[in-house]
Amino acid sequence: MQHGIASKVSHVVLLATILVGFSFLFWQQSEPAAQVVDASISDAIEAAQYAPRGADACLTCHNTTAVNAIQTTSHWRSTDFRTPAAQHDCESCHGASPEHLQSMRSPAVVFSGNGRFPQSDVSIQNQSCLGCHQTDARTHWAASSHQAADVTCVSCHDIHASSDQVLSPLLQAQTCFGCHQDKRAELNRRSHHPVAEGLMSCSSCHNPHGSVTASLLAKNSINETCTGCHTEKRGPFLWEHQPVAEACTNCHNPHGSTQAALLNIRQPFLCQTCHQDVLHPSSLYSGTGIPDAGAAQTLLGSACTNCHSQVHGSNHPSGSRFTR
Numbered sequence: 001m002q003h004g005i006a007s008k009v010s011h012v013v014l015l016a017t018i019l020v021g022f023s024f025l026f027w028q029q030s031e032p033a034a035q036v037v038d039a040s041i042s043d044a045i046e047a048a049q050y051a052p053r054g055a056d057a058c059l060t061c062h063n064t065t066a067v068n069a070i071q072t073t074s075h076w077r078s079t080d081f082r083t084p085a086a087q088h089d090c091e092s093c094h095g096a097s098p099e100h101l102q103s104m105r106s107p108a109v110v111f112s113g114n115g116r117f118p119q120s121d122v123s124i125q126n127q128s129c130l131g132c133h134q135t136d137a138r139t140h141w142a143a144s145s146h147q148a149a150d151v152t153c154v155s156c157h158d159i160h161a162s163s164d165q166v167l168s169p170l171l172q173a174q175t176c177f178g179c180h181q182d183k184r185a186e187l188n189r190r191s192h193h194p195v196a197e198g199l200m201s202c203s204s205c206h207n208p209h210g211s212v213t214a215s216l217l218a219k220n221s222i223n224e225t226c227t228g229c230h231t232e233k234r235g236p237f238l239w240e241h242q243p244v245a246e247a248c249t250n251c252h253n254p255h256g257s258t259q260a261a262l263l264n265i266r267q268p269f270l271c272q273t274c275h276q277d278v279l280h281p282s283s284l285y286s287g288t289g290i291p292d293a294g295a296a297q298t299l300l301g302s303a304c305t306n307c308h309s310q311v312h313g314s315n316h317p318s319g320s321r322f323t324r
Contacts, residue, residue: 049096051091058089058091069161070159072162073162073164093111093159094109095108109128111125111128111154122152125154126152126153137207138210140210144209144210147210170201172202173196173201176202183255186256187255189256189257191257191259192256192257203218205217233248233312237313238319241322244311244313251270252264267302267303267304268303271304275304308322309322309323310323
């Protein structure tokens with residue numbers, strides 16, 4: 001009898017062990033399934049935030065020529081996975097805006113206030129663009145002078161326009177002049193770089209998205225930027241002119257001047273700011289009155305460079321005074 005009771009107890013224990021094992025196995029298998037369901041629900045919720053019909057939902061109200069022009073730009077290449085058109089259309093930039101679709105409340109990101117909806121914060125606007133455009137020329141945007149001045153990307157760019165003015169060498173300066181009006185005046189002086197002629201643009205010398213220099217120069221220094229075009233002034237020279245080696249802007253105003261060759265002031269007064277009565281008599285001329293015949297070559301024409309013609313530097317063995 002005792003043997004029968006022991007046998008029944010062992011069967012119960014075995015059955016309990018089997019049930020616990022199955023329960024553990026079922027729990028192990030069901031847990032990932034629950035996670036998958038939760039993830040799918042999360043994805044569905046996230047997807048529901050965007051307009052189900054994409055741009056068609058937006059164009060129900062915003063079907064204007066100005067808005068539709070974006071469809072002619074590179075942002076609307078649906079075959080390129082990097083573009084807004086290949087992601088969430090309008091909401092790729094303006095953010096998921098279910099409340100705007102349902103109750104006409106403000107979109108998530110507003111780039112230009114129209115009185116009805118105020119502009120979004122500058123950092124929010126720019127982050128919408130920098131989510132994609134944060135490499136190459138935009139590496140130094142953070143802490144740049146434009147970023148510090150709260151300039152937004154749309155202050156300069158119009159991504160809805162079929163042709164963005166700031167990307168045109170002939171028209172780009174007009175965008176820059178909106179803020180830099182003093183440079184407009186300088187570039188209209190008689191001696192200037194050919195910006196107005198469309199042969200170069202502001203971005204030929206400057207990187208508006210930021211650089212390692214205070215003036216947003218495209219290269220690492222003033223001289224490196226200038227000698228990118230003026231290679232004959234690059235050197236190295238056997239005899240160097242110190243002001244030239246320091247910075248071209250010691251003598252030149254790159255945006256424009258009333259003097260020839262973009263000089264800050266005309267010769268010989270420019271040279272006399274450093275060279276005062278050294279070596280040969282170099283009288284300090286005031287510029288008033290007409291010089292006598294003996295002083296004419298020193299004061300008129302190319303003045304000092306009548307003799308010191310290699311003022312940027314010389315490789316001639318006898319060129320220590322930049323005369324050859």
